[in-house]
Amino acid sequence: MKTIILTALVALLCAGAPIKEGYEVGDTAVDFKLKNVDGKMVSLADYKDAKGFILIFDCNTCPYSKAYNERIIALNKKYSAAGYPVLAINPNDPSKSSGDSFGEMVKLAKKKGYDFPYLADESQSVAKSFGATNTPHAFVLTKELKIAYIGAIDDSARKAEGVTKKYVEEAVDALIAGKAVSTTKTKAIGCGIRWKSA
Amino acid sequence: MKKLSFVLLLFASAAYSQPVESVKLAELQKIIHRSSDKSLVINFWATWCAPCIKELPHFEKLQQENKNVDVILVSMDYDLDPNIDKVNRFQSKKKIQSRILFLTESNPNAWIEKIDKKWSGALPATLVINSKTGKREFVQGELGEGEIEKLLSKVTN
Numbered sequence: 001m002k003t004i005i006l007t008a009l010v011a012l013l014c015a016g017a018p019i020k021e022g023y024e025v026g027d028t029a030v031d032f033k034l035k036n037v038d039g040k041m042v043s044l045a046d047y048k049d050a051k052g053f054i055l056i057f058d059c060n061t062c063p064y065s066k067a068y069n070e071r072i073i074a075l076n077k078k079y080s081a082a083g084y085p086v087l088a089i090n091p092n093d094p095s096k097s098s099g100d101s102f103g104e105m106v107k108l109a110k111k112k113g114y115d116f117p118y119l120a121d122e123s124q125s126v127a128k129s130f131g132a133t134n135t136p137h138a139f140v141l142t143k144e145l146k147i148a149y150i151g152a153i154d155d156s157a158r159k160a161e162g163v164t165k166k167y168v169e170e171a172v173d174a175l176i177a178g179k180a181v182s183t184t185k186t187k188a189i190g191c192g193i194r195w196k197s198a
Numbered sequence: 199m200k201k202l203s204f205v206l207l208l209f210a211s212a213a214y215s216q217p218v219e220s221v222k223l224a225e226l227q228k229i230i231h232r233s234s235d236k237s238l239v240i241n242f243w244a245t246w247c248a249p250c251i252k253e254l255p256h257f258e259k260l261q262q263e264n265k266n267v268d269v270i271l272v273s274m275d276y277d278l279d280p281n282i283d284k285v286n287r288f289q290s291k292k293k294i295q296s297r298i299l300f301l302t303e304s305n306p307n308a309w310i311e312k313i314d315k316k317w318s319g320a321l322p323a324t325l326v327i328n329s330k331t332g333k334r335e336f337v338q339g340e341l342g343e344g345e346i347e348k349l350l351s352k353v354t355n
Binding site for chain 2: 158190
């Protein structure tokens, strides 16, 4: 009888809970396996020595992605050696945005000399589980895949020179120093992810 | 007949000649919170945003056909390019008749939530408000044929 009541209670609680869209800061992310531009499959678990991760949902076509391209490359240069590598993930549906096809991703990564993975989220399931909405959209994770920061890379999309707050760098610096991240969530104007038609 | 077509031509050109207006957040908020018998459809877009441009005809059509609705297109171009010229050129090239506002605010993190808590800042986004009751619907993403009308009926019923 107790079990029945308990089961009913759990069912009731679950039914009443709002459907959560994506991770919040403090949640633990689930690892993924996505195809990189070199054809190999990549998971976070592959990074045995990583102390954390800078995940950036990004794409080929968005003017914001273009504005941040060099800054993303610089982030990996600065932080991969410190144990916080960049992984870029393209969630756009190529049938909605042909410039985001796998072939075009390979071309861009080559042209820009990406020394970090540029992964195709073909099913868009990784973007959905993270709750990514924009490109670029950054997530800073600890080694245990706990989400420490969600949002913009910095506070000036237009020009790197106009930046006053480097949100992602501040979050990673705090993790390296073993301190609490002060700004854990930001919002920015950007290109909406090109979702597949329902 | 000649006269008539001349008059018609005048009307047609006058219809899309209202200039793009530069506004600050406070002015936009005043519009959002206005009191009126007409409902309000606010579309957040940018000249660089392909899905925004694709859904634009739906807003234009609504603006021309439904006299109980005010359609406002709020350009978010300022963040990448503070010059209003691009928006002016876009307006005349596409002969846009709906009212266009050019929001001149930096640091979007400080104000995106003030427009709608559900908004991540991704474009396009659309806010539909019943200006009599204050009831509102917010949608992030491209809208298809008939979807704005559905949002309008949600805020009126």
